[in-house]
Amino acid sequence: MKLLGEKGVQKILLVTAFSAISALLLIALFIIKEGLPFLITYGLGDFLLSSDWQPQSGKFGILPMVAASLWVTLGAMIVGAPLGVAGAIFLSEFAPRPVMRVIKPTIELLAAIPSVVYGFIGVMVLAPLIRSSLGGPGLSLLAASIILGIMILPTIISISIDSILAVPQSYREGSLALGATVWQTIHMVTIRAARSGIIASIILGMGRAIGETMAVIMVAGNAVKIPRSALDSVRSLTANIALEMSYATGLHREALFATGVILFVVIITLNSIAILAIRKRVGKR
Amino acid sequence: MNAKTILLPLLVLSILLNGGCGKGKTPITLAGSTAFQPFAEKLAEQYMSTHNNVAITVQGGGSAVGVQSTISGAAQIGMADLVVLPEDAKALTATVVARDGIAVVVNPANRITDLTTQQVRDIFNGKIRNWREVGATDAPITVVSREAGSGTRSSFEQIVTDITLTKDALIQDSNGTIRETVANDANAVGYLSHGLLNAKIKAARIDGQECTNETIAAGKYTLVRPIYLLVKGTPQGEIKNFIDYILSDPGQQTIKANGLIPAK
Amino acid sequence: MRIPPRFTQHGAIALLGGGTLVTVIILVFIVVFVLEKGLPVLSLSFLFSNPEEMGRAGGIFPTLIGTIVLPLLAILIATPLGLGTSVYLTEYTRESRITKVIRFGTDCLAGIPSIIFGLFGFIFFVTTLGMGWSILSGGLTLAFMILPTIIRTSEEAIKAVPKSYRDVSFSLGATRWQTVRRVILPNALPGILTGVMLGIGRSIGETAAVIFTAGSSLRLPSSIFDSTRTMAVHFYILAREGISSENAYGTAAALIIAVLLVNLTAYWLMHWFISRRS
Numbered sequence: 001m002k003l004l005g006e007k008g009v010q011k012i013l014l015v016t017a018f019s020a021i022s023a024l025l026l027i028a029l030f031i032i033k034e035g036l037p038f039l040i041t042y043g044l045g046d047f048l049l050s051s052d053w054q055p056q057s058g059k060f061g062i063l064p065m066v067a068a069s070l071w072v073t074l075g076a077m078i079v080g081a082p083l084g085v086a087g088a089i090f091l092s093e094f095a096p097r098p099v100m101r102v103i104k105p106t107i108e109l110l111a112a113i114p115s116v117v118y119g120f121i122g123v124m125v126l127a128p129l130i131r132s133s134l135g136g137p138g139l140s141l142l143a144a145s146i147i148l149g150i151m152i153l154p155t156i157i158s159i160s161i162d163s164i165l166a167v168p169q170s171y172r173e174g175s176l177a178l179g180a181t182v183w184q185t186i187h188m189v190t191i192r193a194a195r196s197g198i199i200a201s202i203i204l205g206m207g208r209a210i211g212e213t214m215a216v217i218m219v220a221g222n223a224v225k226i227p228r229s230a231l232d233s234v235r236s237l238t239a240n241i242a243l244e245m246s247y248a249t250g251l252h253r254e255a256l257f258a259t260g261v262i263l264f265v266v267i268i269t270l271n272s273i274a275i276l277a278i279r280k281r282v283g284k285r
Numbered sequence: 286m287n288a289k290t291i292l293l294p295l296l297v298l299s300i301l302l303n304g305g306c307g308k309g310k311t312p313i314t315l316a317g318s319t320a321f322q323p324f325a326e327k328l329a330e331q332y333m334s335t336h337n338n339v340a341i342t343v344q345g346g347g348s349a350v351g352v353q354s355t356i357s358g359a360a361q362i363g364m365a366d367l368v369v370l371p372e373d374a375k376a377l378t379a380t381v382v383a384r385d386g387i388a389v390v391v392n393p394a395n396r397i398t399d400l401t402t403q404q405v406r407d408i409f410n411g412k413i414r415n416w417r418e419v420g421a422t423d424a425p426i427t428v429v430s431r432e433a434g435s436g437t438r439s440s441f442e443q444i445v446t447d448i449t450l451t452k453d454a455l456i457q458d459s460n461g462t463i464r465e466t467v468a469n470d471a472n473a474v475g476y477l478s479h480g481l482l483n484a485k486i487k488a489a490r491i492d493g494q495e496c497t498n499e500t501i502a503a504g505k506y507t508l509v510r511p512i513y514l515l516v517k518g519t520p521q522g523e524i525k526n527f528i529d530y531i532l533s534d535p536g537q538q539t540i541k542a543n544g545l546i547p548a549k
Numbered sequence: 550m551r552i553p554p555r556f557t558q559h560g561a562i563a564l565l566g567g568g569t570l571v572t573v574i575i576l577v578f579i580v581v582f583v584l585e586k587g588l589p590v591l592s593l594s595f596l597f598s599n600p601e602e603m604g605r606a607g608g609i610f611p612t613l614i615g616t617i618v619l620p621l622l623a624i625l626i627a628t629p630l631g632l633g634t635s636v637y638l639t640e641y642t643r644e645s646r647i648t649k650v651i652r653f654g655t656d657c658l659a660g661i662p663s664i665i666f667g668l669f670g671f672i673f674f675v676t677t678l679g680m681g682w683s684i685l686s687g688g689l690t691l692a693f694m695i696l697p698t699i700i701r702t703s704e705e706a707i708k709a710v711p712k713s714y715r716d717v718s719f720s721l722g723a724t725r726w727q728t729v730r731r732v733i734l735p736n737a738l739p740g741i742l743t744g745v746m747l748g749i750g751r752s753i754g755e756t757a758a759v760i761f762t763a764g765s766s767l768r769l770p771s772s773i774f775d776s777t778r779t780m781a782v783h784f785y786i787l788a789r790e791g792i793s794s795e796n797a798y799g800t801a802a803a804l805i806i807a808v809l810l811v812n813l814t815a816y817w818l819m820h821w822f823i824s825r826r827s
Binding site: 310312314316323326327340342343344345357358359360459460461462464465468485 | 766768792
């Protein structure tokens with residue numbers, strides 16, 4: 001290393017940084033290059049708003065998949081957000097600190113469980129349950145929402161706990177000094193102060209839900225239709241890519257890349273909102 | 286970041302890389318039909334036990350993957366179970382190595398034992414939506430099908446004719462997965478390679494015909510398609526040897542013994 | 550009638566506690582469900598013997614190798630690149646529009662779904678570059694997937710090193726590289742390692758990107774040009790195709806334990822380094 005000298009090291013690091021960034025740029029550009037021409041020639045409107053997905057006949061309407069992704073994400077939020085935020089509040093404000101210090105890392109560890117395991121449990125436990133108690137094929141929008149909601153719980157709980165703990169103790173003490181109960185302090189002061197972090201966690205969870213592929217392929221049924229009820233089988237944008245990409249050619253392949261571009265845009269938007277929300281909280285302090 | 290932390294990973298990497306050079310084994314990758322995949326794997330195992338100068342890998346993905354990956358070179362041999370090979374496959378050399386029936390399957394708890402071709406057509410088109418319309422219990426039918434690139438699906442739709450798959454159909458990505466889905470849902474109906482039938486599901490008689498090797502050989506059961514091995518250009522060298530093995534008596538015996546129909 | 554605040558508080562505690570309990574029960578149930586069915590199957594012979602009949606019987610040794618080699622290759626590629634990038638960005642450049650854009654870019658790429666990386670890897674590595682389904686294709690794809698995370702976490706870790714450390718080092722006459730090597734990196738090590746461990750954990754559990762790039766061959770890979778199957782892919786195939794329920798659960802149990810071990814190691818390493826430094 002001494003032989004290289006300062007300038008040498010700097011050049012090596014520059015090359016490294018340049019390569020890494022170029023590699024990432026390559027991926028982004030590759031996907032855009034493959035997908036954008038399709039969007040321009042086929043038409044963004046037709047692509048997003050038509051329900052006709054027949055690649056063999058050159059029809060590429062992804063409305064059913066867009067609807068599916070939106071509904072599944074919404075469903076995941078309905079399942080995950082209340083449970084997640086409730087858990088975060090309870091663990092940070094009501095549970096004894098040692099209990100929280102054990103449970104929080106445990107929940108974070110559970111975030112690392114592979115999605116295929118969640119998906120499998122969905123197929124073996126959840127889908128038959130839905131089929132026998134509510135009807136329908138079981139492999140459905142409902143099943144996907146529940147499984148995804150469970151999958152994003154650790155994200156929401158972990159980041160929300162961090163946000164709530166970051167609220168200065170003085171806020172709480174001031175409120176209590178004014179005569180508020182602990183619960184009143186929590187929902188009128190603490191949560192309001194931690195609001196942007198909690199919202200950011202939910203948005204990040206949504207981003208994870210939209211991007212999930214394996215679990216959704218396993219439990220959602222993959223039918224190409226706009227769901228009319230939660231018991232209907234659906235196919236998300238990610239599942240569509242996974243199911244067809246190994247044999248798609250020509251225009252079909254470009255359509256899948258275009259789907260990737262759409263997902264890109266959605267997730268970048270979601271993440272930007274989340275990051276801005278977190279930065280706002282940090283900035284306020 | 287001293288010398289050791291750089292050398293160690295490089296050492297590991299070179300060990301990994303060295304495996305490729307100098308081993309001398311010709312790699313052959315097969316890809317495609319999930320119906321033929323288990324058989325290809327078995328044949329590969331058997332072939333490699335007596336010929337250890339080849340390393341054969343079998344991937345799945347469906348018949349369309351078989352065609353595409355052979356054209357692109359990702360696979361040396363493509364497996365396709367199609368009644369009619371697509372346009373881009375015309376440039377490849379196709380060898381029939383087996384024939385396979387498509388069984389229409391239901392859950393063992395389903396009372397149905399017989400279906401006519403018209404009923405099959407109507408069920409998969411979504412015209413018949415309830416099991417009671419074909420003589421079983423009152424329950425909605427859950428149609429399960431394969432993805433568009435599946436050879437089994439293309440063959441099924443081509444032989445039965447006039448099928449525009451109902452939008453409500455569940456889609457699964459391999460023969461095995463269809464089997465599991467139908468096995469787990471009492472109201473499900475699907476189709477798969479008859480070589481993959483087992484006790485978890487029940488094959489319906491189509492127009493009075495069972496799906497067995499005998500009825501297929503006799504031409505009585507009509508949902509049959511050939512299984513092609515596709516190669517870019519003329520098969521040569523180890524690729525040709527492996528295909529010849531599959532066509533030879535031991536190969537065809539294995540195919541027959543495991544539930545598929547030999548090529549002849 | 551206004552409910553006394555005391556009662557709403559009790560009600561709130563009950564509701565929130567209930568919600569927490571539900572969450573914990575669900576998450577614990579998932580782990581217990583898999584481990585209960587999988588641990589009996591999981592044994593040293595299961596881990597180290599070869600599969601028979603495509604996984605219907607026998608063990609999962611080739612998948613164990615695949616699960617070790619693939620993340621290893623990804624880390625070997627991504628860590629130097631990621632670390633070099635974050636060191637250069639934080640220590641060798643000034644905060645500017647470009648660095649902000651780069652940071653935003655890596656943040657975004659960290660959130661891209663794995664299937665898109667799989668799509669890219671399949672089209673670019675497997676097909677266009679002709680690498681075929683191989684450890685190389687899979688490793689490169691996974692490396693790209695975890696690169697943003699490594700850049701981000703190491704950058705946070707490096708930035709967390711107090712400015713005073715750098716000032717002292719420079720005032721003692723050290724060069725920038727000497728400062729980085731002897732002061733900043735050792736102090737940032739816990740955070741960097743956490744990022745690496747997270748990358749490993751993510752690679753081990755990854756299925757979508759792997760199945761389309763590394764393939765699903767059950768044979769023991771003999772070079773990085775061979776296809777391989779990881780435990781996650783193996784579990785997926787066994788479970789979906791109903792090949793073997795017991796072996797599926799056994800693989801899942803092994804997978805969960807592996808992932809938990811990696812993450813636990815990450816936590817432990819982080820706390821050990823932090824306590825050593827302070």
